[in-house]
Amino acid sequence: MTAQVNAAAVASPGASMGVDWETRVDFDRLRTERYRRVQDELAKSDLGALILFDMNNIRYTTATHIGNWARDKLFRCALIMRGRDPVMWDIGSAARQHKMHAPWFGEDTWRAGVSSWRGAIPETVGIERGNAKKIADLLRDNGLAGEPIGVDIVEIPVLRALEAEGLHIVNGQQFMVWTRRIKTVDEIALLDHAAGMVDAAYDELYRALHVGMKENETVALVNRVLYELGSEEVEAVNAISGERCSPHPHVFSDRMMRPGDTAYFDIIHSYMGYRTCYYRTLNVGSANSAQRDAYTRAREAIDAAIAEVRPGASSADIARAFPSATDLGYANEEEAFGLQYCHGIGLGLWEYPLISRYHSLEHPVEIEESMVFALETYWHTADGASAARIEEEVVVTADGARVITRFPADELLVAGTRYWNGVSFNTSTVPADAPLASTSQ
Secondary structure, rough: OOOOOOOOOOOOOOOOOOOOOOOOOOOHHHHHHHHHHHHHHHHHOOEEEEEEHHHHHHHHHHHOOOOOOOOOOOOOOOEEEEEOOEEEEEHHHHHHHHHOOOOOOOOEEEEEEEOOOOOOOHHHHHHHHHHHHHHHHHHHHOOOOOOOOOEOOHHHHHHHHHHOOOOOEEOHHHHHHOOOOOOOHHHHHHHHHHHHHHHHHHHHHHHHOOOEEEEHHHHHHHHHHHHHHHHEEEEEEEEEEEHHHOOOOOOOOOEOOOOOOEEEEEEEEEOOEEEOOEEEEEEEEEOOOOHHHHHHHHHHHHHHHHHHOOOOEEEEHHHHHOOOOOOOOOOOOOHHHOOOEEEEOOOOEEEEEOOOOOOOOOOOOOOOOOOOOEEEEEOOOOOOOOOOEEEEEEEEOOOOEEOOOOOOOOOOOOEEOOOOOOOOOOHOOOOOOOOHHHHHO
């Protein structure tokens, strides 16, 4: 009997265990479809090969990972030649591990290599020249050395060594972000799962948030929840409260929450490499009309932008729905950049398309089905003392946007102690024998 698998079906969203009784995320399919997409795009381009140092591009093409400690080291390198399996140079013991446990490419794919470790080994040793010759020799052996070679990110000595070998180096990062723009069914399932983990983190945070809690304590709480749920890396938890909300400082502090504070958070982590960017705003103890008004304006703006998301729409349509820089009290869109915009999300935190009023009105791009991106909005209170921040991640479907960030955000929620004035509290709905502590909730 021939097995039939519905490639569009990923059962039991939110489950992370493999089972024999239904199809869940198929990692073999994930690896195959990602590499096939790169090869298909290479075949349509004028590039002969790619030289990749970016960790996200390396994972996309080779499906290898040695930990996020390696993210900024630039000592891993993958050569992707048109119509061929990749060649991957990795830190020695990792190359041996890939040979043992990464059978989706042949053993010759995995090779040990040494880089300058971002200049820690002097250029006079000649590592850059030696590595460039290895790459150039492979390209010459495969008849590709005379074609343009795309490089994503590169150190200056490495670039000079590659060019000294006679290679014509061009921008390969634009090629890769374009190639990665459409997500496969398994990528979408992993992005959905990563967002679900943040749903849980926000639920824990809402229950814990109280007057006297510090921003750094909320960061610790979120990290604990995410790592216990299986996060691969918590890249950042931006926790911003009270007077720090406006202007947005983009980094947490040790500030202590006070009654009536607004606090907003951005939780950025990855599950199986797939990331989140997920803002929510909460108030502590109480909320006033100015804070509620700012939140309502931020919510209206994000809803207007989401309503424009559909295949065939223009990024300019989405950008136009965002507040302008002057609406937010800034002189121009460059000053306000990052407060009201949209960015693709996947293995990278910022992927194609990136949509903003700064550039998308004059340089629109088409929205395509199976893109996944995050939309962010911001609005300050009338007196400028506080602000609200909301972000939703969406999958572009044939019918429009499907929101995958589910912690409630339709209205401003208040966490922590609730204060009653003793007059408006309706005791008629409370059983006479109910303890006072339970009725205050």
